[in-house]
Amino acid sequence: MRRLVVVLLRGGPDDLPRVQEVPADEVDGRLSILRGNGYEHFEFTEEYDDFDGEPAPVYRWSYRTAIAE
Template sequence: MSVTSRRLLVFLSGGPSDIPEIHEVESEVIEDRLKIPRGNGYEHFEFTRGFKDVGDVLMPVYRWSYRTAIAE
């Protein structure tokens, strides 16, 4: 039996400048929110319900909303 990981390309708007606008997430579906690990915390993005055409690939657009620290 083989297990395949599904990935989705998303477009990130706003947030820290060191996070690339085009990001790959492990998901087959468009989630309402994304939590991207960065340094000692997470950057949170919310789906805008919009899409962006990037090189003939239609990507869901997520806007940065806030940052949280990793709980210890």
């Protein structure tokens, strides 16, 4: 079973949830979140913010890519 980590997202599309659970092995300097027909890309800010009493890494939106057909 893959362990999930809560991350906080800043910026990007307004309809994207700001709190995401992602597999722990995917948490590094960059995240790619599937949305519609593409991916929203986020970069780690090297900051942590409180989420339910625990520190959660903060990622800032950087760009979007489309899925190739």
